[in-house]
Amino acid sequence: MPQTNDLNFVTEYWVDAWQRWILSLDVLRQRGNSYLEDCEKNAPHVLSFKFEPVLDGRTLARPVNYVLVRIIPPDGTAIDPAKPPFVVVDPRAGHGPGIGGMKQDSEIGVAMAAGHPCYFIGFFPTPEPGQTIEDVCVAEAKFLEEVARRHPEAESKPVVVANCQAGWQIMMAAAIRPELFGPILLAGSPLSYWAGVRGRNPMRYLGGMLGGTWLTALAGDLGHGIFDGANLVANFESLNPANTYWEKPYNLYANIDTEAKRFLDFETWWGNPVLLNATEMQWIADNLFVGNKLTAGEIQTSTGVRVDLRNVRSPIIVLCSWGDNITPPQQALGWITDLYAHEDEIVANGQTIVYTLHQTIGHLGIFVSGKVATKEHAEFASCMEMIDLMPPGLYEAVIAEVDEGTVNPELIHGKYLFSLQARTLDDIRALGCNGEEDDRRFATVARISEVNHGLYCTLARPMVQALTSLQSAQAMRDLHPNRLRFAMFSDRNPAMRPVKDLAEQVRAARKPVAADNPMNSVEGVASAWITAWWENYRLMRDAATEAAFLGTYGSPILQALVGLGTSTARTERRVRRDLAREAIQARQQTELERHFEVGGLTEAIVRAVIHVRLPEGRVDERGFSALQALRRAQPANRRLTFGEIKALFRQQYLLVRLDEERAVRAIPRLLPDSEQQRRRAWAAVCEVIAARGELPDEGRQRLDRLQALFGITKQQVAE
Structure with missing residues (x-):
């Protein structure tokens, strides 16, 4: 000193x-x-990987400023042609493209490290004239078709990683064209825009505090038909x-x-904002930010097709964080309770939904942070086939470090153990959700927004457009x-x-100053004081905003004036019944009833494994690795394809869930007469079950019962 x-x-x-x-x-x-x-530049980006163009959206029948490129694997990267390709889609939410592959430890980097071919969907700074959100969804479907065409050897459909704004866009495309998509990973993507908790999520109040979306229309008109990102x-x-x-x-x-x-x-x-067509931004503001119409099934295509997220057939993986103040967990996961009243409805609809909650990372860190890339994204990439194999239901992904006490670490990829644990909708609701009073407030904002937007278009728009030119719009952007x-x-x-x-x-x-210089401490204290001042300002501002919003739009008089009256906004916004869907589900249930005693040795093995592990409500990658090893051991001409295995697991799980006792009693009818074959099948069951270590008491009892049903004696087990 x-x-x-x-x-x-x-x-x-x-x-x-x-x-x-x-x-x-x-x-x-x-x-x-x-x-x-x-x-x-014509196409500025921050991708750190070499790439080659595949399909330019500007050449499509409905031109858009999006582009599909293939990522060229770095030297030494081994790509497995049997693995599904990954398609990373960046958000067009004001910023330019490339953040999903900005560095080696990124979504693209970890996917290639796991052996997957990789593609990237980016965009040019300026939209095509007349381009709409629906046009973008159509283009993304075209891109997926092209990716699938290039990988005929892949065992499943392309995996799509959608960041932030790209998430709702990809979900819309998947709802319209579900047959094109493999698993969809939504990273920090908002789908339920009114959701949140008081005191923590002020951005959801913005539409109400601005009087709706009329300012969006004004900004688009001042931009001469262009909205500045x-x-x-x-x-x-x-x-x-x-x-x-x-x-x-x-x-x-x-x-x-x-x-x-x-x-x-x-x-x-x-720092290089991109542009949107004014009609695109208006659609987003009206239908999503303020209208919240996506999860209510109120959006239709130009041909009259309803965009219903229940149509998505692919596994949906949601990565969100408590540290995200732009897309909080409630907005990332609230769509699940918007669509379903009970987790049994998720199973009946055949959807597989997986979510994981980071504790601290901020919004950008979800798809930028190297730590998140090498843990969450890397684990999802290496275990994506396992997720794709999961039967319908709601699961939480738990990623834990491997330690000395971990059983069978050789079956684990990397230094983390990836597991899926069954959850209920009450687990989602426990994260925080709106009451009926708050939903009615947001519904009031939506009605007020329609009125104000209509008034602006009628009274002010003609004058604003008459006073605006290309030159004035460009000057305003500059x-x-x-x-x-x-x-x-x-x-x-x-x-x-x-x-x-x-x-x-x-x-x-x-000449850097010494670390122990006393003036450094003075500087640090001053910086902390300035940060605290700004943080106190934010807290006061957000509290005042929330109070003003709740007080204004909670007024019974205002709600009555816009036609809400005493009805509950929550009831009004429940997604409508789909009679055609329900009829299909009823037929599938009837068809399922006929399969309790249909099948052979493979069906018996899968049914037995599901029965033993079902009470735990948990699976992890070790069991999947053991199952994959058994599959690879089969002769190539007798080996089931991944699609066949997925259909098999789904059917056997649904049979066990429909009537577990009947499904178990039918196992002997699926087994061959050959004692040798039954012993080999029993060994396979035991190998998969043992991958996770010791069974709990109930699992042990179930295994003992199955041993008798397989006709295996204790002496044969000892041998």
């Missing part, structure tokens, strides 16, 4: 502080130059002003010697704060031109 009468530590600190300031200014200069360079970026940044206005720039300044590259990489993606703050620090600004040379001189004479 410096002596108290020695003031050199003050001088050293101020020299370091001045140098950090110059270097930070130079990083902002580099950021501004990068922004201007990207503005000149910078407005969406600004909304995201406003959620955490402490980070936006202090923590992010201060972190760069405080750690300038190590932070510059990471800062520039992120800002390259964050002067948007989220663009201007980048450009003003670039070399186009004459005041910034000396910074480069000055920064080079500073680097040559760099």
